[in-house]
Amino acid sequence: MNRVVLGSTGIVSPQDAFGALPIQRISFDEAERLLRRAVDGGMSFFDTARAYSDSEEKMGRALHGLRDRVAIATKTMAKTPEDFWDDLHTSLSNLRTDHVDLYQFHCIDRVWELGDGTGMYECMVEAKRQGKINHIGVTAHKVGTAFEAVETGLYETMQFPFNYLSSPRETELVSACERKNMGFIAMKGLAGGLLMNADALMAHMACFPNALPIWGIQRLEELETWLSYIEEGQPRMSPELAAAIEADRAELAGSFCRGCGYCAPCPQGIVVNQCARMSLMVRRAPSDVWLSEAWQTEMDKIDSCTECRSCVERCPYGLDVPAVLKENLEDYRRLLARRVEAGSAESAVDGRGPA
Incomplete structure (x- = not known):
């Protein structure tokens, strides 16, 4: 070495x-x-x-x-x-x-x-x-x-x-x-x-x-x-x-959150350093925990973002944090919808019907 x-x-x-x-x-x-x-x-x-x-x-x-x-x-x-x-x-x-x-x-x-x-x-x-x-x-x-x-x-x-x-x-x-x-x-x-x-x-x-x-x-x-x-x-x-x-x-270069946490705290209680990269975490570090009700609740807090931009001022990477949060929320909800659809299809195949 x-x-x-x-x-x-x-x-x-x-x-x-x-x-x-x-x-x-x-x-x-x-x-x-x-x-x-x-x-x-x-x-x-x-x-x-x-x-x-x-x-x-x-x-x-x-x-x-x-x-x-x-x-x-x-x-x-x-x-x-x-x-x-x-x-x-x-x-x-x-x-x-x-x-x-x-x-x-x-x-x-x-x-x-x-x-x-x-x-x-x-x-x-x-x-x-x-x-x-x-x-x-x-x-x-x-x-x-x-x-x-x-x-x-x-x-x-x-x-x-x-x-x-x-x-x-x-x-x-x-x-x-x-x-x-x-x-x-x-x-x-x-x-x-x-x-x-x-x-x-x-x-x-x-x-x-x-x-x-x-x-x-x-x-x-x-x-x-x-x-x-x-x-x-x-x-x-x-x-x-x-x-x-x-x-x-090809997948990651550009405006992605590194999770450093220097943006905290958020006045709306958004866990920015996780929510701003949730889409990537779901794809690159798959775990059911990311799609749990607890994290769905945390991600929903993004809707309350007032764009005060205090996070932008503190971000050492110069990210447009509110925009990154909203992009992650949109993608996260698409991923959740696909999971629900996949679960419904599985239920139909095995005869259980929708849960």
């Missing part, structure tokens, strides 16, 4: 790392088993954030005592120096460590710089001087903002959504980081759960030797898939995998 050096940080990892956002959805015991298995299986880079509810606490419990075997990255969404220090001290306590290997400004909408009057970048410098952080990074969702951060030369790593659906401009960001000797961490490698061909995902990443993917992992079977590449070798691009990638691009 490729080994990635994160730019000037010198942090080295297999091209296969652990994104810890999903562990906030499982118990402490499950998270501990998952994280310890990841370390035993060869993963050495673990990424979390203050914003991920109890993810840091779970990571701290699981990786305490294994500190010399792992690099830990976390993030702050602070906008003031006071909040920066509060977040950092809370993170260190949660993670049960006296330092983090990489501290990142999380989902920035502006680039903090030295002397900009905010004192934010100066906080990073001071935290590094105190030995509480080893390296300074940044995460972004908007490509223009990401390029601004790269050009400052102030940041040692860039974390940005990257997978084989990425645009040429987003792909160029990976190369720009390489030229600047800036580590590149690829988040949203699964496009919010819509990409499921692990061989294709790994083969694509192999084409970018400076990119370190942090796969969002929640279940042991998912983890074992990623660990298998460390143990058995990383797939390389082939005509078959290239064809699978092109098929996904």
Whole structure:
């Protein structure tokens, strides 16, 4: 497997790392088993954030005592120096460590710089001087903002959504980081759960030797898939995998919801980060749960959308969210109607008649 050096940080990892956002959805015991298995299986880079509810606490419990075997990255969404220090001290306590290997400004909408009057970048410098952080990074969702951060030369790593659906401009960001000797961490490698061909995902990443993917992992079977590449070798691009990638691009490229949730909360109570991609979830991750009465009720809430556009203002991908919601609702109702029709036809054939 490729080994990635994160730019000037010198942090080295297999091209296969652990994104810890999903562990906030499982118990402490499950998270501990998952994280310890990841370390035993060869993963050495673990990424979390203050914003991920109890993810840091779970990571701290699981990786305490294994500190010399792992690099830990976390993030702050602070906008003031006071909040920066509060977040950092809370993170260190949660993670049960006296330092983090990489501290990142999380989902920035502006680039903090030295002397900009905010004192934010100066906080990073001071935290590094105190030995509480080893390296300074940044995460972004908007490509223009990401390029601004790269050009400052102030940041040692860039974390940005990257997978084989990425645009040429987003792909160029990976190369720009390489030229600047800036580590590149690829988040949203699964496009919010819509990409499921692990061989294709790994083969694509192999084409970018400076990119370190942090796969969002929640279940042991998912983890074992990623660990298998460390143990058995990383797939390389082939005509078959290239064809699978092109098929996904044809279906998914464009204005689709990645499920990040930054649009929340909705004043009408719409679960935007699921409802805005429900059509794709039904088709690509089939489950009866998506067509359940509970989700039908959630989808019906889209009818109450007032188009206040608060979700549009917060969407890091610039989507016309109300339009995407309505498209998903229309398609969802078509899928429900087909299921009802199929059920009626089955009843007629077996003589039961309509339910």
